[in-house]
Amino acid sequence: MTTFPDHVAERDRWARSARGPLALMNAQRVDLEQPVWPVPGRWAPAPGGLTVTAAVADGVVVDGVPVDGTVLVASDQAVVPSTVAFSDGLAGTVADGTLRVWDPASEAVTRFDHIARFAEQDHWVTSGRFEPVGDGLEARADVVDAAGVPLLVAGIVATTVADVAVRLVAVRSAAFRGAPRLQLIVQDATSALPEDDPSSTYSMGRFLYLDDPGAAGEVVLDWNRAVLPPCAFSYQFGCPIPPEENRVPVAITAGERHPVDASGAVLH
Structure with a gap:
């Protein structure tokens, strides 16, 4: 990593x-x-x-x-x-x-300065247990991509977020640098805050990628690496909707917040 x-x-x-x-x-x-x-x-x-x-x-x-x-x-x-x-x-x-x-020379590219993020914090690196769905993948009507197409659910990640026990739906993600990954589409309490609040994050939620253990087992959740979906940068992308289980009722003050310009103003 x-x-x-x-x-x-x-x-x-x-x-x-x-x-x-x-x-x-x-x-x-x-x-x-x-x-x-x-x-x-x-x-x-x-x-x-x-x-x-x-x-x-x-x-x-x-x-x-x-x-x-x-x-x-x-x-x-x-x-x-x-x-x-x-x-x-x-x-x-x-x-x-x-x-x-x-x-490549769009107005948005020209204005962009960096992705605003929370500072890295060790306590946001936690563990959980991945529980696969049966012997394969499962399509659920309430777990869809931005176009409304069902995503293949790989299983559940049971973990604790800020002392709250959650069971997060994990979908199969494309391999990254040859390694299989799981993806969590998550909203949390920071998603509902106004953009100018220093603890706010993108309203539609963020993604967290995990190494896929390939079977039931322990996984590491590094919330410092929670990332913005493409729709946080451009209206040309649709946003996937986090499933009900992945709407966490606490603030995850880790990971990416918003794309911003040099003045700190949110681009989108």
């Missing part, structure tokens, strides 16, 4: 990166041939991604070749995803039938 200062630096770099959440200008689902703001071309669904129809003068470049006609833009799930560039410095990516348009 990286040191806490390295974790902080990585998160700030991610936020302002060319494919970070502050650079996302539009995320538009393409179910039929249509334009997509603010880029040129006509976009349409296709097996393996989307097609774009444009003339050379439109300045659309796919995989290094200017588009003059109709070409396939392979999705991020393809063996070799396409790269898309536009003449004004914007870029595009395709995933799950959605065209995402990125501006």
Whole structure:
């Protein structure tokens, strides 16, 4: 695991990166041939991604070749995803039938200074016990992602938060640097505070990632590493709703709070 200062630096770099959440200008689902703001071309669904129809003068470049006609833009799930560039410095990516348009020089990227955080505190590193769901994963109607699609529940993490016993729903997360992880989507008492309160955090909640033990066993919960969801940085992202079990009735004064500019004003 990286040191806490390295974790902080990585998160700030991610936020302002060319494919970070502050650079996302539009995320538009393409179910039929249509334009997509603010880029040129006509976009349409296709097996393996989307097609774009444009003339050379439109300045659309796919995989290094200017588009003059109709070409396939392979999705991020393809063996070799396409790269898309536009003449004004914007870029595009395709995933799950959605065209995402990125501006590495967006106003939000320019304004961003850092992610406001609570100071690291040893007492917010706690332990819990992971209890898997049966022999596999379970879909629950009340545990969904930002698009309303059910997430696969891996199990329950039984732990204590500020002397309150809780049983938190854990979902399967994508592997990180080759290691399997669990994800907790959590709200706590700091989420309800006004943004200018020094103990406030993003209203929709935060994420905490845990090493997946692969079976019933002890897990470490380092709340200092609670992170903001992408929707805390841009309205182009939807927010997943924490399940009822993960709405903790105490203040977790650890982890990330808000993205802010140089004056400390909340960006979003």
